[in-house]
Amino acid sequence: MLSLSLIFVLAGAFSCGMVYSFQWETQPDPVVYSCNGKQVTFPWSFKTQSQERVVDIHWIFDSEWGSQMVATMAHDNFLPTAPYGKRVRHVTNGGLLLRDVTTEDSGNLTIEVNVDTDGSFHSHQDSVFLQVGDGLMTQDHTLKASQDPVALWDNSTQRWTIRLTCGHFLFRGQPPVKVAWTNPELGTLPSSGYDNGDFYLTLRTPVAGGNYTCQVPPYLLSDVCVDDNNNSNNNKNAVIASVFVDELKARLSLVEAEQKTPRTPYETSETSCQSCKALEAADEELKKENEQLKEDLDSLKQTHEKDVDILSKSINDSRLMFEQELQSVRQAFRDELQSLWNKTEQHSLSGPCAFGSHTVLDSSQRSVDYGDGSLCDKNLAVGWYRFLLNGADAVIPTTCVAKNHCGTDAPLWLDLQGGVLPAVGTEKAARACAHWSNKCCHWESPVTVRNCGSFVVYRLTPFSHCSLAYCTEPRNN
Incomplete structure (x- = not known):
């Protein structure tokens, strides 16, 4: 038996030199991200001309464990x-x-249209490559921040600059998310870029x-597979990280990088020597300033330790007061939202x-996942219906x-003609x-749809023959 890849090669060689009118109308992105337990759609669609006949369609999944067929479409049967x-x-x-x-x-999903x-x-x-995450999409499900060990050009x-990194993400390519930075003055900064799993911030x-x-x-x-409803105090480190930047060490790192910068071949030896002496003098001056700054800092710490404690207590008190006020505002908002919802429900x-005022129909055979059966809605009276x-x-x-589903031969679906509920x-x-x-619409009948908030009702006019029955699927609220 030929392998799938060999079949693809032979098919391409067979069609070499010929011009076809087959066109892809929509194709998924090269990488599609999803989270464990969710659903994902691959919106492939194509169009052909009258002289072209689709023989069959295959969907094949490839992973590190091998290849397997997902589904086949032949003679309009999925x-x-x-x-x-x-x-x-x-x-x-x-x-x-x-x-x-x-x-x-997680792996490659391929569609083959013959x-x-x-x-x-x-x-x-x-x-398309599907990447599925379970928890925060990083190496150990936590967010980490760090400072590059040396200055970067x-x-x-x-x-020369000092750069901070955040992430260790596992996304293939550019992640579908961003990270926000906060500086010591509590100002918000955007990331400077993204590189090999990390967002980075270049410091001024x-x-x-x-x-x-x-x-x-x-x-x-939710885009990094973290459930915000379950983000308790125990795992806040999964979405926030911090790094302390030593100002003196950072500035010394920049000075060292400048000193190691190769000189151009156009500099004369005399100029190089003068530059070298100037850099050495500047380095000595900076070292003296740094020593003096350290002494001043130690003195300030000893003098103002009490002031720092008082300030810390004041900040904590303000934070608690703010959290209490925020909780009160949130509760008022919930109450107002519930009131509006109650009015909407009434x-x-x-x-x-x-x-x-309506009839309830509850049958597991009507599910789109159910196969063929003997359901027929010929005897339904004209009126309003709700489905369970x-x-x-x-x-x-x-x-x-698809035909022969929902417990009947010709399943009935709702055509909103490009609109929404x-x-x-x-x-x-x-x-x-x-x-x-x-034909997806071989027979048709008028329907009136009403949105009751927590459920939907339909005014149905039954067909006069069998076997036709209305399909149902769970409602996504």
């Missing part, structure tokens, strides 16, 4: 393999949705000593949303569902489409 049967779903004409990802899903053009067979492929400013000269911190902003925690539960899946709120899917307390017109005979 067939996932056993390991992916309950986790993968077909979207668009080439896209996939993968649920409940784990770190074992097309027959007037008797000539050719293949088109595209690949900055080509943009043509000067003269260097200001003190404590520098870096952190992932709260609104970006408004949305009128009319067809009110209990008793095993007691949990569900909605009619808004994308085409209505806002809470409002309704809009749509249509129910039945997937049959290679």
Whole structure:
């Protein structure tokens, strides 16, 4: 049996020299990031011309443990393999949705579209790397900050600089997040750049000593696979780190770097000697100044230790007062939000949303993950309906569902015709489409959708024949 890579080579060689009208319309980024337990979509889509016929589509996963088939599409039938049967779903004409990802899903995912053009067979492929994180996406799930051991040359400013780094991230390429820096004066600074797993900050000269911190902003925690709701005091080090910069050592490091800078060949020996003597004199002067500064600092520490204690207590008292005021503001905001939500719920539960004004249908066979069956909604009366899946709120899917699913032959899905579900307390017109005979909307019927806030109801007009039934999927609040 030929390997998958050899098949790709032969297919490319077979099509060499020929011009095809096959085009990719949308393709995922080269690297897609996700977190453990989440779902990720690979939005592949393509278009062909009338003389081109799609024979089949394959999705193949490659990791360090080998290759395996994820799913196949042939004769309009989407067939996932056993390991992916309950986790993968077909979207668009080439896209996939993968649920409940784990770190074992990290690897390359390749789509192969095989097309027959007037008797000539050719293949088109595209690949994406999926990286799945479990906890903070760093080497040991903690954020670390440090100072480079020596001064670095900055080509943009043509000067030696002191650089701080933060991260040890494991992302392939540029991370989908940023870190924020705080200087000793509590001013906020952006990162100067990103290099090989670390965000870095180039300090201005003269260097200001003190404590520098870096952190992932709260609104970006989910992008590095940190659950902000569970970010207790025990793991705050996972999102914040600090480094202390010794001002005197930093300035000496810059002086040493300047002294070691190679001179140009255009300098004469006399000029070099004069420069050398000037640097030595400057170095001695700096050493004397540093010694005097150290003595002054020790004297200031002894003189003002009591003042520092008083200031520290004042800062702590102010911080506690601020935290109490912040907690009060947060509680007031929660109360106001709950009041607005209660008003919205009261408004949305009128009319067809009110209990008793609609019929509840709860059947696990209606799930998009359920195969063929004998469900038929021919005998449903015209009226308002709410759907449940095993007691949990569900909605009619808004994308085409494969045939012989949802416990019926021709599954019914909701076509919003490019729109979205209505806002809470409002309704809009749509249509129910039945997937049959290679058409996602072979039969259609008018539907009215109303958003009741915590659930959705539909005014349905049943079809007059079997076997057609409405599909459902869990509602993502």
